[in-house]
Amino acid sequence: MLKFIKPRRAGMMSRGKSQSRDERPTNKPDQTVTSGGSSKKQVLTPDLETNLREIKSILNNCSDVVYREFVFAQNEQLKLALIYTDGLVDNAQVSDQIMRALALEVPMSVPGQQITKARALEFIRERGLCIHQINESAQLEDIIRSILSGDTVLLVDGHATAIINKARGWEMRSITEPEAETTVRGPREAFVESLRVNTALIRRKIKSPNLKVEALRLGEVTDTDIAIIYIKGIVNEKLVAEVKSRLERIEIDGILESGYIEELIEDSPWSFFPTINHSERPDRVAAMLLEGRVAILVDGTPFVLSVPTLFVEFLQATEDYYHRFLFSSAIRLLRFLAMIITLTLPGLYIAVLAFHHELLPTALLLSIAAQHESVPYPVIIEVLLMEVTFEILREAGIRLPRPIGQAVSIVGALVIGEAAVRAGLVAAATVIVVAGTGIASFVIAYNLSASLRLLRFLIMFLSAFLGLFGLISGLAVIGIHLCTLRSFGVPYLSPLVPITGVNLTDTLIRAPWWAMFYRPRLIARQNQKRLAQGLKPSPPPSRRKG
């Protein structure tokens, strides 16, 4: 009967089974726990008592749902009932604008005049309610969902239609500064957990009628609101269709974070690399939309997905576009360097110390050799020890409550920096390498650095076995893998590989705004131009002539 309180079906999570479920006669998809009734959609009856009983039977043991029955001010005989979920509604609005208006106040124009039962619904809809947005529905399913989403449902005796008042209001985190993507320059607002606020944040940046916000609901139990946002005219229509079809394929009990969706729709589920990016910054998402991407917003999380995702995105920070381009380009190159360091530095260290001493200048080699004299382990063990310790400390720093986090960092600094070297467990050079790698990994976007941190261990092992050859082989495998990746049909490494000349302006460097004429060619296929030619500022003509 009610789709969204359906029990989890066996085999629901497996793609093959769930796709063919509609054809199989044995599987009754619409059977529920609460009632084994017919699979037809239930509608309201004109009788208030029956309706209330029906709703109460569905929402039994839901102590947060409030039923308030009262009598209409215009007609003592007419009974009304309000149903809403406590905590999800704006109490002041419900009491003042709905209750007071209907139970006490008599509209000026019709003093003392009775409103008949038959006209009541129309009268209430037209003149009785002071709520900015109301809907009507006769479907029980809609009504239940509205109640649980925070709407206030008004039932009128004698009418088989309910009025759904949007008087939502719940305790919500206010818009704060972004925590994961901080900037020196740029807007200081981040998305919050409420979908509506998030769409508003984007709409405030892009006031175009072409900004489309399509709604979708996913999650059989949680019934989570999803919004697909794109700019019509810039976006590739096929991409939108693809995103929709991938989202509609999802059948899951609940979606609590956009990460669920990310894993369910990505192109290469086994890859180490993220092929879907996320952001908590409205300005970043707006920029993505302007480049022809599609954003997927999920109610309940401030992290917004954007597709397709390119590898270079992880080296681009929002701020790059706000600072002057020379500085931004330098920082981009620095990030690229940091990425390479994160991936290869420990491996290189191991390879050089274990196999290729000749690559080091003699003085440096001697000093490192002296440090290693007291260390009982081979270099790989030593580096592994430190890397794992470092990863543990990092994880501890993230999970612990803030005040204790500081203590961890002190202990960590002491353990890593001092004691391990003094005790002769590791060489000082190893500490430098591990610490340098760690810091470099903080420079790049978190989801890419997560994959690089994992791959770093692979590179370390290869280097320990085969020296530089192992290191380069590892890099080659990663390189080939990156070349095979696609995100929603767009090659992951583009515009670097395959090379798209006009888009190189926004990759490892960031060209000045007046030179970034085109949107990413493979993403925004039809509408590529984003900037007029000849915008480069120059002194006024009078000056130029001298």
Place this chain on the structure above:
Amino acid sequence: MLEHGKIDSKQAILLMISMILPTAILIVPAITLKYAKQDAWLSLILATLVGLLIAWLVVSLSLRFPGKTIIEYTEEILGRVLGKIVGFLYIYTFMRIGSGVCREFGFFLVTAMMPETPMIVFIIIAIVISAYAVRNGLEVLCRFNQLFIPVTGLLVIAFLLSTTNMKLTRLLPVFDTGLLSIAQGAVSPIAWLGEILTLAMIIPYLTKPKEAYRVAVISVLLSGFILMINTMESLLIFGPDLANHWLYPTYNAVRVVSIANFLERLDAVILMVWILGGFIKIGVFYYAFVLGSAQWMGLKDYRPLVLPAGLIMGASSYFLFGINIVEYYSHLPYHLILPEVVIPLLLLIVALAKGKGKKSEDEAT
């Protein structure tokens, strides 16, 4: 078609250059210098000219049969039985060059970098990595190549740094060694530049097959030019007498670079470029071998052949050539003349005589 990917002309040029050069830059200078001494650069100019002829031959042959690789159109030209035999010869050639590269690859790494590691380790890893690229198709192979090209910038830097050691007088006296020596010196680079033959497997997958002439000519010219610069580097640094005694003069030329006691031991750079280039070179021949076999056997998909083909290549690289790599190098060019020059020429003549294939517009002009 077996391969669904398409590559554009630029990618093809880069792939062809990466296919010719990685082994050539290491091995060709020593062989050419051995015969042509200080006139090695003349040998290379000669070799490039011959290379252009081979490129023209291969492309004009292939363009007569649009959408077909050399394995497929030999059957059309020569009939089923003879065509299969010639096709097999080409598959064998690709396999042989591929496994030869594996061998060179392993041999170089063992001698230059890790003398205690068994050669088979390097060969296996190189084949596994190339297999990964080959399995993912031509597009991925080309993209990986593009990804790798910027790394060769390091090689250019190493070359520029090594100019400090060069003496131009080592080129003198010019044309002293005689025409025969120069011709002898050209044989080996011709064999390498003649590897442009592999383009005959790739032309059907170009986005614009008509540009194949351009692709072949630019690839051969650039490869020949780089090879000449590279030979000159060894020549100018060491002189003809010293350089031809080493197997890898280029490697040594980079090793002797030392600037301000800081920029030295650049051999790691050449190692890196060489290893990555080796993967690509093996990958291209591996790909030609696998694709050719699949077409020869009339399979619908070449992927099942990747693993057995890798095994064959690995095994033959280990057993086929014996220990003496130098001997292999000196024989190699004469083995390659047949598939690179003679057969394509015969095929073209037969095709012209029988009137097979479409007449290309280029021929009329």
